[in-house]
Amino acid sequence: MIQRHHLLAAAMIAAPALFPVAAHAEEGMWTFDGFPAAQMRAQYGWAPDQPWLDRTRAAAVRLTGGCSASFVSDAGLILTNHHCVADCLADLSTADNDLLGKGFRPASRAEERKCPGQQAEVVTAIGDVTADVKRAIGSLAGADLVKARDARMAEIEKAGCPDMVKTRCQVVPLYGGGQYKLYTYRKYSDVRIAWAPEDRAATFGGDPDNFNFPRYSLDASFLRAYEDGKPVKPAAFLKWNPRGPQPGEATFVVGNPGSTSRLYTTAQLAMDRELRLPVTVTTLSELRGRLIRSMEESPEKYREGQEELNGIENSLKVYIGRMKALNDPAFAARLAQAEADLRSKSAGNAAIGDPWADVARAVDASRALYLANRYMRPSSSLYDYARTLVRAAAERAKPNGERLPGYTDSALPLTEKVVLDNKPVITWIDRQSLEWSLSKAREYLGVDDPDSKLLLGSESPEAMAARLVGGSKLGDPAVRKALWDGGQAAIDASTDPMILFAKKLDARDRELTRLTNQQVSGPLTAAAARLSDARFAAYGASVYPDATFTLRISYGKVDGWMERGKPVPPVTTLGGTYDRSTGAEPFDLAPAFAANAAKVDRAVTYNFVTTNDIIGGNSGSPVLDKAGTVIGAAFDGNINSLGGNYGYQADVNRTVVVSTAAVNEALRTIYPSPALLAELNGKRSR
């Protein structure tokens, strides 16, 4: 799986987006208003024109769960990855009806079921508000800079989208603050699951095969957007083209890469390599172990924990890959060389000065705050609810421009939806996660640290997690709604232990935000703007910004690569699954694959790889051919792509795609779905 992008996590990290030194080969996650048509034409002898780009953009969908997707019918049908809807399937599953395991194939549209917390969004306009935001920042610094910037962004967003039911406005800093763009979205907050294969069909090979290729995964599913109880008729949709790819043919990936750190300075890279990644990998591995063992305790737990485990193992593989990349001397040298080149080109430019030193100072502060920032927000869905409810009550009482991000008028509708949607909390998982998080807090902060004492008092992590998760009623959406609607008075009156815990941590939580803004985010924003200027001066304007979970387009081609001296062919076939299966998990065939083995056309292309430049958040992105028709959905990167957060390696980075040909064949012979087939292939079945 490509790592799903977690909006909140990305917001916390607040990585400044800077410029790459020079895009080579297919490198680049381009904004739609900055597509390098001339460059592509020089390489491929062809490039899309503006109408092609406009049509494609209008059909591209962002899923607020952290994925990408596309409309593929005029009745609101959305193609995405199975791993982007697995959460939804798990939420809708019960002990008697394991929708994640069996998949979901409703007999009619009336049986399609709403995915809790999910929202689909289509960009309708992109406007430049750089001058406006920069004027508000003026010469401010530190926390004042962040506050003024956030306040102005909140005002622009509110003014831009008076209709908060059908539209959403977001001001996005690009190039670390070199540009501010106002993205306007048409939003659909009723998104239903329309089709999903068996879990094993999508996860064949499991964690061992994840991020590897050759691959045999039906990592595809369909959602449908609804409005007023009816399927949406989107402004545009992509034409479904169930054919296999041609080696060497041009491909486009259109989606929302979550975040990249391609222009981190040496100081920022060192913090990732020395602190953030080791702590993350070490502690997450322990949680993985706890979960694996819990799931072995009963079939019920095995089912309930599956999706959580997939997410953890996927993230771990990403972080381990990043550590490996940063520990690779050749890769590290390339990044260092890029910085050295920019420094030398900028030498003597007084307006630029030494932003690298400013970044290094901010990174020192960030290191000092890292463990507190990490552990003073314990890992628990119930705690997340409590924190949001406590904060919302306080923030909503303030003027729009004074509120924390996430609580401004423009952001509140999605925050409210996420809190109030009926997404089940699995108590044992939440308790385990909280217990782990509190015990790691004590381990890393130390027993005698004031933050550690504030968290735990004299309780043990185990007893505290049992008390809080066991005693909280926040798993009930009605209880959350009462607290949301009741505002500060309801929060003040609540005796829910998780609410009390969130209230206890609130002051320190806000103080950490303020310290981080003052010492890290503010200085980094100011430095990034100067680094931005330095890059423009050195390399011109033809560069792409770091990823920001906004719509981008990448061009590339169908192509294998050389792995340890051996060529990896770019394409697998459905027949390959049968050859690879051993019967032992996770290499056991999905039951429908086994049952329909005789019917399946084994020559059909299953998965393929392309040179497109993608990253987590791109999951579910449509893969288009030159005609603009969809020939697949991107669902993964190869193992070499894991360093892609820091840099694209043209020779070995690959995007992994599930082909429309395979999905079509599955709809025909493995999971016969005539209505869906007809809808996709343009034959009206209604």
Add this chain to the structure above:
Amino acid sequence: MIQRHHLLAAAMIAAPALFPVAAHAEEGMWTFDGFPAAQMRAQYGWAPDQPWLDRTRAAAVRLTGGCSASFVSDAGLILTNHHCVADCLADLSTADNDLLGKGFRPASRAEERKCPGQQAEVVTAIGDVTADVKRAIGSLAGADLVKARDARMAEIEKAGCPDMVKTRCQVVPLYGGGQYKLYTYRKYSDVRIAWAPEDRAATFGGDPDNFNFPRYSLDASFLRAYEDGKPVKPAAFLKWNPRGPQPGEATFVVGNPGSTSRLYTTAQLAMDRELRLPVTVTTLSELRGRLIRSMEESPEKYREGQEELNGIENSLKVYIGRMKALNDPAFAARLAQAEADLRSKSAGNAAIGDPWADVARAVDASRALYLANRYMRPSSSLYDYARTLVRAAAERAKPNGERLPGYTDSALPLTEKVVLDNKPVITWIDRQSLEWSLSKAREYLGVDDPDSKLLLGSESPEAMAARLVGGSKLGDPAVRKALWDGGQAAIDASTDPMILFAKKLDARDRELTRLTNQQVSGPLTAAAARLSDARFAAYGASVYPDATFTLRISYGKVDGWMERGKPVPPVTTLGGTYDRSTGAEPFDLAPAFAANAAKVDRAVTYNFVTTNDIIGGNSGSPVLDKAGTVIGAAFDGNINSLGGNYGYQADVNRTVVVSTAAVNEALRTIYPSPALLAELNGKRSR
């Protein structure tokens, strides 16, 4: 806890011991024949004379379980750490009689109980066999070098110790092969547990307080050596001195530091930082998580898993500390500077040439073999038995000089003892460990790797671990004895699934050993000898060899340190435990501490820190004063000592000691043990 030294693991790593650039302050784990008396006298105005050293050496004990200790009575009483006997206590515990939890205080010597697998050894002679071994090596290289060296060492050992019941001979390469010394030991293979406090008294503060200070731990226990069913009368014993330490007073730690890597070249450090430590920390964290969760399943599992978890958490803290040290730019720079200095001093010396390049090539080979070496020997006690039995059958049929290390005539008695002693195997722990090990093999080697396929065939790690551990009878010592005594015919006839598994892996296991000898150990031994010469030429002979789990002496003093700008006092008192206890695990008082709170003299020194230079394997080492009396047992390092594997930082590295004063007070008021008190304090109670 100080990390216990694992002999086999250290043998596998085969780190070449080289010279430090320059010992500063209290740095140094000195051999008894190389004690720097002049240097100490210059710093302290006093140094021990030869009789002092001889007496001390004769009372020092090595425990083959991986710890250090000392005789403290004329009736074979041995002082060591509680964490050095915790394994034994766990082995002797049952569901009805939790000796680890309650501790062990026999009413009389007749009730003292034998510790499975444990052997006590006292050095009686050290001889130089350098010329002899080097002659055997001649100009050989690679695997031939290793083979010739090992064969000659086996011959020397066999000739040196005709009495294999009471003596043991070991040839130890020092300075990576610059010297070879023959150590002769008086051995005692019947070692019984004589006294242990409650587990919580020793582990108060648990993992959170481990490697930290201030500290409140009664990490002390007593063993007794027996021979012919009677307590041993040792050649020498240390005088028990139950007084608190004086700040600034000189202290000596006498014990067996396991291994250090203080003179790794840059290439070797990079391999640790980039490969070995990240893989180890990540995977061990997952095992930790699995075990934590398993232990939560029942009180029985909680008891059974405790000692395993303590070991894992302790190792993890060590490895995490090493990673942190290597990722600390200042620490890394110091190590790089040492190498640069030696290179510059050696420039132009043709006899030395460029051993750094040879080491770098060997390290490249070591990296390539690392995952196979790690995973082709699955983690399971039952597998270890099977592998030893399979190998022993084949090796014993060969001439002494042709055998693998561990199976030579001189090594066989201990190997046999470890295999045949009645040490219980806890099936669920062994199965969990094997499942984890096989699943990590598949994850790191990859599904399609030939080694991975050889391990798993078409089975899943889960199914295979269940089949092998569930089906094997090797947990029964009688079954092992039949296979040991039956030799190759018994092995050939065995249908035990673990024996079959070990036989399946044997050829590849041996091939990996050969490849490692050829490409790594051989070249490293040759290069280390030249690096050794380079260091002698540059810095003279007054330097100490890297640790080799042989007897060393370190001098230092009682002293606190500055931590983040604040002084840490060097001493805690028994009363501090009561102040620190919260009632919540692991900060709950041991029951006897709570019950006897009114009787305890709270002013008595509990733990203290010194500047002595120690490492894992030193656990249980006696801490002596100038008079040569024992005032404590070393049981830990502080958090800053974790980089001590690579380098000693005089300002912040500290040894943590449990004082004899506290042990004496515990024997008086907390665990009243009048006979033991009398024995220690020289009043014959018999």
